Amino acid sequence: MTSVISTAISNALIVTCLAPIVCYGCRRSRCAALTHSMWIVLLVKFLTPPLLTIPVVLPWLHLSHVLTQQLLITWASGTCLMTLIFIRQIIRFRQILATRSLIDPTATRELEEIGQRLGVSKAPQLRLFDGRVSPLLWGWGLRNAIVFPRSLWERLSLQERRSLLTHELGHHIRGDHYVRMLEIVCMCVYWWHPVVWCARYRIEEAEETCCDAFVVRHEPSRTYANAIMATLDFISESPCKTVTYASQLAPASLQKRLTAVMLRSQSERLSRIGWLTLFVFCLLLLPLHPVFL
């Protein structure tokens, strides 16, 4: 147990030191695929044991036995609480989805046709939902579902619907639902570490850009951009008069995203240099295991 805790703390320390470097590097490269991969590697580092011990000596702050115990109890309590919160949310989400959404045969046929064109052997379920949400992919791989608001479905043209479904299928093909699982485990175990929350945001932002790039390889850019705007119009038709953003930079990030769509300036795949960078990063990062003085 002591070695597990020691590994967990040393992994957290390494990630803390590397996160600013990754942040700076990703900002310089401006490649969404590389950003996505690098932040995932950081999350993986949180959880992996030392693969190859290369001792790096670090000074360790000596805490009293009582304080150490209290910190560990707080850590464990936080982990249990986060786990319970997530379980509750997942159960609740499934219940609401089961009662407020339906599998529509016509919509499912549309999705299956797109899936066949993209080489997807088994497309996720498509559920038309009676609520004002953005289209989303839900699930952990066993039986994924694309949740699409019914009102939005009815107001979009066939081409616009196809572009949004291609986006969601892009997430399914890329396996982004497995990354959600990784995020959940990290958020449960390292709920106190800001890099986990930052990594989650960066990963999801990069995923959207990569899937946008995937869409514009198969569908016209303007049609897809129009579909995104129609989605924004739909979710903004709230009877609540106050405008709330998920972040203060939301309009700026939307502008960046739509510009990338129109100019097709991003790729969802890593270049050779990107793969090399990632390989070197993994090689240097994953084996590191500091030894405490």
Add this chain to the structure above:
Amino acid sequence: MPRKASDVTDAELAVLQVLWEKGTTTVRDIVAILYPAGTPSDLATVQKLLKRLENKNCISRNRSTWPHEFQPAIQRDDLISRRLQTTANELCEGSILPLLTQLVQLKSVSAEDRAALREILDDLDKNPQKS
């Protein structure tokens, strides 16, 4: 504290739909449409539903006539819009949403910002070299 109009149940919504179609109407007219058999228990059910809708400020009752007349106090579009939002809020309760990958992770964008984004799209459509 009166419940919000967005908490209308499916049975209450059926009554509201009759009122939206018919305008001002009585209990018996509503029963005749929703429950053609018109048993005493159906009448009691509709009366109960009307009472609940009145408490939620969804309908108004004219007590100066006999039988009392009812009319809708909320527009269909407003209620539908509120229900869509309530359902969305229930689905996406909280800021930590596990296992979701959303196309747009925003709750709302102002009309001015959306208009500005559309201008940018039009500009990029006409001048793709300008970025």
